[in-house]
Amino acid sequence: MKRVVIAGGGVAGISCALALQADGHSVTVLEPGPVGEGASWASCGCIAVGEIVPLSQPGMLMKVPGWLLDPEAPLSLRPASALRLLPWFTRFTANSLPSRMRAIAADLARLTFAATADFKAQLTDIGAPELLVERPVIKLFDDERDKATMGAAFDLARELGCTIDDISGQEAHEMEPALASDFKYASVLRDWSFVADPKRLVEQLMRAFVQRGGTVVPLACAGFERDGARVNAVRASDGRLLAADEVVIAAGAHSKGLARQLGIPLQLEGVMGYSTGLQDAGVDLKHTVFYPAGGFGITPYENELAVAGTLEFASLSAAPKWRRADVLVKRAYRVLPGLQDSRRSRRMGRRPFTPDTRPIIGRTGRLANVSFATGHGQLGLTLGATTGRLIADVIAERPRETWSSVFGPDRFQGT
Incomplete structure (x- = not known):
C-alpha cells in the first residue's frame, strides 16, 4: 500500500482517487473548492x-x-x-x-x-x-x-x-x-x-471515496517537499505537510503552476x-x-x-x-x-x-513518483473514469498500451 496525495478533487482527480483506492492505496485528495462546482459543472455534461x-x-x-x-x-x-x-x-x-x-x-x-465502458463501470461501482x-x-x-x-x-x-x-x-x-x-x-x-447532473455526479463520487476510507482536505496544494528526484510531501495552503509515496497532479487549470514548481513545463x-x-x-x-x-x-x-x-x-x-x-x-x-x-x-x-488538444496523463520522467491527470480541455467529464484507470495502472506498474509518450507530461520538454 502506498500513500497517494492527489492535488485536485474535480472529476479527474476524484476518479483517480477511487481507482487508486480500489488498488488498496491510502489516498488523500486536496480540493479547495465546493465539491462538484468545477469545470464540469459549467459544461454540457456530455460523454463526448x-x-x-x-x-x-x-x-x-x-x-x-x-x-x-x-x-x-x-x-x-x-x-x-x-x-x-x-x-x-x-x-x-x-x-x-x-x-x-x-x-x-x-x-x-x-x-x-473506452470512455463509456469505463464510465458505466465507475457508476455501477458507486451504485449510481x-x-x-x-x-x-x-x-x-x-x-x-x-x-x-x-x-x-x-x-x-x-x-x-x-x-x-x-x-x-x-x-x-x-x-x-x-x-x-x-x-x-x-x-x-x-x-x-450525457449525465443527469454533473454536480451530483462529482458529489457522489466524492461521497463513495470518503465512505471507503478516503481523506479529503478542503485546501489547495501550495507546494512540495523534495528529496532529490522524489517528492516526499505535499504542502497544503495552510502550511501543513502531507507525506506521500506518490503524487498525482489533477488540479485542472492550476496544474501548470504546480508543475512549474517541480521544474516541469506544461503547455496548458x-x-x-x-x-x-x-x-x-x-x-x-x-x-x-x-x-x-x-x-x-x-x-x-x-x-x-x-x-x-x-x-x-x-x-x-x-x-x-x-x-x-x-x-x-x-x-x-x-x-x-x-x-x-x-x-x-x-x-x-x-x-x-493543451495546444495539441491531447490531455496530460501519466508519469513524468523527471521525478520518480509524480503523475499528471490534467489538460482534458472539453473532455474532462468524458475521460474522468478512463483517466483514473490509466493513472492506477501507472502507479501499479501494470502493463499498458504504449500511450505514455503521446499523453505524458514530458512531451512539452524543450518548449
Missing part, C-alpha cells in the same frame, strides 16, 4: 465519445481572427492576456496541418472509445448507474455553408469509427418537437451520451467556459442539442436545462464576464423558440487546454 478532432481544425481557425475581436464570439481573448498566450496559439495553429490533425484524432479516439443518460446528441445547422464547417471533422471522425447520421432539420424537429423547425440540416452523434492554459442553468424552462427536451454556429449546447439535466459553451482565454485571476453567459441564453431562443429563462443560475469553469 466522438469529440476527437482537434479544435485547431482549419474550419475553426478561419473564424478565430474575427472571433478574437468580438467579445461575444464563441471564442475570445482578453487583451491583457494576448502577449502571454502568443506561444500557446502558435503551437495550437501548427496542429491544423492535416497529418497532425489525423494523429491527434486517432490518439483521442483510443481514449474516448442512473446518472448516465444514454441518448445521442443532435447538432443543428442553418444551411449548407454552416454544415460545411463541420464536414472535414465529421469525415475524419467517421473514418476513425464514430457513428454520425446526417438528417434534415425537419427530421430533427420530429425527434425533438421543441426545436425550431427551420434548420436545414442536422446530424445525430450516436456514440455520445485555463480557458473560461460559461453555463446557465434554467429552471422551469418551459420546453420538453430529451437530447443534448448543439448549435455550432452559436458556440453552445443545451442539455436537459434532471432539474434544469443547461445552456453552456464559449471559450474565453484569460488569466487565472480574471473575473467572469457574465455577459457571455447571458448572450448564450439569448441565442438559445434560436434553437428553442418556446424557451423561458426567468429563473436562472450562472456558472463559470476553467477548462485546461
